[in-house]
Amino acid sequence: MTTAQRPTLEAVARRAGVSRATVSRVVNGSTTVAEEIQEAVRRAVAELGYVPNLAARTLVTQRTDSIALIMPEAATRVFSDDQVFPGIIQGVSQELEAADKQLVLMLAGSAAGHDRVERYTLGRHVDGVLFASLHGADPLPGTLARAGIPAVCSGRPLDDSVPYVDVDHLGGVxxxxxxxxxxxxxxxxxxxxxxxMVAGIERLxxxxxxxxxxGHPPLVAVGDFTRESGAAAMRQLLDxxxxxxxxFAASDLMAHGALRTLREAGRRVPDDVAVIGFDDIEMAAYTDPPLTTVRQPIKEIGREMTRLLLRMATGQPFEQTVILPTELVIRESA
Amino acid sequence: MTTAQRPTLEAVARRAGVSRATVSRVVNGSTTVAEEIQEAVRRAVAELGYVPNLAARTLVTQRTDSIALIMPEAATRVFSDDQVFPGIIQGVSQELEAADKQLVLMLAGSAAGHDRVERYTLGRHVDGVLFASLHGADPLPGTLARAGIPAVCSGRPLDDSVPYVDVDHLGGVxxxxxxxxxxxxxxxxxxxxxxxMVAGIERLxxxxxxxxxxGHPPLVAVGDFTRESGAAAMRQLLDxxxxxxxxFAASDLMAHGALRTLREAGRRVPDDVAVIGFDDIEMAAYTDPPLTTVRQPIKEIGREMTRLLLRMATGQPFEQTVILPTELVIRESA
DNA sequence: CCCTGTCGTGAGAGCGCTCTCTCAGAGCGC
DNA sequence: GCGCTCTGAGAGAGCGCTCTCACGACAGGG
Known part of the structure; x- marks a missing residue:
């Protein structure tokens, strides 16, 4: 444990021969400081290797410069290989990096986990909250909104309590x-x-x-976005x-499962049965045959959510709803 | 913006008719407070909905109760569908939840991103740092170690500067x-x-x-863990x-690519050519034929890394190296 | 020449918490 | 009964920063 005492504003001020207030002004980019003094301060900062203490800053500004991203740990979609999870994180992360804010990731699995998320977010330990793929009618977004804490969902929240970003499910399907x-x-x-889940409902x-x-009749089987469920649903449909x-499968994973069932049943794809999925995950290009699917811009969802949240947090005008386009990617399965 | 002033320790103290210090003791679980006073304090806390201000606490304790997880954004392994990324996060998250600490996720892609990570971690804004799949010889872990900031890598760092957690590549292969x-x-x-990359080196x-x-000669082609590279390498090998x-493919994704090449070349799997992968990703059970592979406990890696880090951070004794077992999962490709 | 306005800087008051130090009072031995 | 230890609670000093306010210097108008 090297206890190399980190330099404080005070130390920088002494070294530069100015007051703490002036150093603070320079560090925070105020323009009302004479050029040569700014220069001196910046030199002192560099020489001392000064890094502001975020906790101290937070204490007085009431900003934390970090935002929380809440993901339901248990959700099938999140930790299977459909890449929704990494995609959103990547988008969020890029946008936050540009804004120089931190990402606090919280997986809300258990009830205890949910409590923890609630305590943490309502305790104002973050400047805003992003919800990825909400499960059912979680009251937390609404609670946050009422507490004046900016929040954004991916997918329309059932109670319409907070702004959201979603893709054009209907158009794509x-x-x-x-x-x-x-x-x-x-x-x-x-x-x-x-x-x-909104995605399930809208796509249907x-x-x-x-x-x-x-003028065609619907033929419907229901799955849960996983391969296994897709395979089972396909068997049901064939029966x-x-x-x-x-x-048309509402996820690529289910389409993949369906492909297997169809092969086992001796149906050729696309000759006998055409198959279209949804998501355009990495794997879609590598199924046999490669999967025709509806692409959704996952990373963009993360980015848009973040932009929206940051606008809310800074009091700028913002939209209640952002809908991103989807696109049909034609491969060989249809 | 509801500016419902959040209650402070002071408010709780007044309500419970005790001093700030006593409330602090109760909140932080000190045992030296009389039972009935503890009771009164807890009631006041509940009534007021008091939540401690973390920034204020951090300011005095020098603890942040959060740790950073650094992931190389650009790495092929991280954002493809091989699930290393979500798996580690999930493990880390579970372990942190148990310790009531927060996860700050940082994707270090660009050089600017790397700088940012360095500033943030060296600035002691977190209690410790976890590195997931280090790329080459990053000097940051060593720098952190020298600055007395606990750090743990997944996979042996090339300069052996910090403790690490890895799986038994050699044994599995x-x-x-x-x-x-x-x-x-x-x-x-x-x-x-x-x-x-360590995983690449050790598996070879x-x-x-x-x-x-x-007494057999090695036949080697090199890929980069992706499907495409696996398909290409397979073509090379067949040539x-x-x-x-x-x-034997060093990743399931490459094995998947190889499977496609083999089919295109008219070789039957496993009759003509047996194929074994590494990772046991979700998809491995769904390739055609299902992939025999070496399973590595990804989530456990995350958990072990976190446990190790927390031990380091609290000054408990800790191991320099944790190696987790791998396991051969027999399916149909070999 | 004085008064007012403007601009740049410093002084100082906290933000909410923890933790050391102090002190009151209870219990006990001699 | 005196003085000791020991326990439990409060007083108060800061952690490092921002931000309001005050103030000195200088310019310009009457």
Whole structure:
């Protein structure tokens, strides 16, 4: 334990022959300080290797210069290989880096974990809170909003309590289904996601609407975004509708599971059954056959959430809703 | 902005009819306070919804109760779908939660990002630093160690400057290769990982050693842990050694790429060529055929790193090195 | 020439907490 | 009954910073 006492403002001030206040002004970029004094202060800072003590600053400014990113640890989507998790983090991180703020990551798994998150965020230990893939109707965003703590969700919160960033699920799904229809597919089924998550709900709605508009009946099985659930749902669909000739899966992972089931059932893809997924994860290009899918800009979600939050935190005008575009990526499965 | 003034120690003290010091004692779990007074204080805390101001506490205790996890943003391994990243975070997070500390996540991509990490960690804004998959010979761990700031790496740092946690690469690889030998494979090739990363180096060494001990010549191609590189390396190997009958790939992603190349080349797996990967990522169970691979306990790495760091930070005795076991998972590709 | 305004700097008061030091009072031996 | 130790609680000093306010110097207008 080297106890090399770190230099304080005081030390810098003495060395530069000015007052603490002046050093503070220079360090924080005030323009009202004479050029040569600024120079002297900066030299002293460099010579002493001065680094401001954030705790002391926080104590008086009431800013922490850090924001929390809350992720539900248990959520299937988060820790499987669908890359939503790393993608969002990466986006958030980039945007925070530009703003010179810190990222405090909290995985809220257990009930105890949730309490901890609540204590920490409501205790104003961060300047704002980002929620990634909310599970159901968590009251925390609303609570934070009421406490005046900026918060942003990814995906529309069920109670509309805070601003959110989401992708155009409906548009993406609609394009995917339209593509299948254009290709002459007659019996288009879907493997839907969990119906307590916005992504699950919206993607199913998009499927229903587009199909209804074309006068086709919906063929629905429900999964939970995982491969296993996709494989199981596919079996169910084949049982109930042996004549289906296309499937839209609400996640690439489920599409992957479906692909396996189809192969086991002896159906050729895309000849017998066309398959389209959603997400465009890394793996989608490497399935057999490569997966046609709806790409969503995950990293952008993280970035937009962060931008929105920072605007809220600094009192700038901000939108209640940001919707990012999705895109149909054509490969070989459809 | 609701400016509901948050209650301070002072307020709690007044309400409970005691001094600030006593409230502090109760809040921090000192035992030298009479039971009924503790009770009164706790009631006041609950009634007022008091939450300690961490910044104020940090200012005097010099503890921040948070630790930094540094990840190289650019590293191929980190943001592809090999799940090393989420796995480590999850492990770290669980262990920190138990210790009631916060996780500050920093992605050090650019040179500017690296500077930022250095300033932040050397500025003692965290109680300790965790490095995930170091790239080459980063001097930062050593610098931190010299500054008396606890740090732990995943994988042996090239300069041995700080304690580290790693898995038993050699043992795992050795078991995999021995398994291939036992199955009567004669021409066993490897797709190695990048040779500037410990994981890449050690896994290749394990392959060489085991093969040499059995009197077989090494057949080596080098990749960078990604699918594409695995596919390319496999092509190279088939070109150079058309008679090979087994491949050990240093990552599942590369094994996946190799699988595709082998299929394109008309080789059957495992009949013509046996394939073994390393990592046991989620996807390994879903390749065609399902991948035999060496499992490494990623989440445990995160947990062990954190435990080690916390021990260092609290001045308890700690090991310089923790090696976690690997395990051969037999599926169908070998 | 004085008064007012402007600009740049310093003095000093806290921000909310912990921790040392002090002190009151209880218990006990002689 | 005196003085000792011991326990439990309070007083008060700061941790390092920001920010308001005051103040001196100088310029310009009356």
């Amino acid at each position: 609609s394009r995917a289904v339209a593509y299948l229809l254009d290709a002459g597919r007659q019996r288009i089924a879907t493997i839907a996601g969990p119906q307590d 709605a998009g499927y229903r609407d587009t199909l209804a508009a074309a 109930r509708h042996p004549d289906l000739d296309a499937v | 050795s078991r995999a290769v021995a398994y291939l030998l036992d199955a009567g494979r004669q021409r066993i090739a490897t797709i190695a990982g990048p040779q500037d 060494a394990g392959y060489r050693d085991t093969l040499a001990a059995a 150079r050694h058309p008679d090979l009958d087994a491949v």
